[in-house]
Amino acid sequence: MGVATKHLLDKIDRIRAKGDQRRADRIHDARFATASLYKTAGKCKVFTPQEVAAAKEVYQQKLQKSRIKHKIIWILTIILTPVCFYLGYLFLFMFDF
16 A cells, blocks of 8 residues: 555545544434534524515616617617628619629
């Protein structure tokens, strides 16, 4: 067995040992009620229903504006592409070859 392989196996064993120790600590804490099994939310912001409704309204407005913008872009593309081809056609045949 090479040195690198032994090193990796030792590393895996250390990781497993840490996991086992962590599990044992949590079981001990649960048995003796020294710590909660469930972690608290921490510093996460909790939104009120009014803030959620306001954010949804703002999102819907932005979505509507985006849809309108994309429709305008598609319409301009559909109209301007044939116009550009026609102008190119006229420009190409403006000269006698």
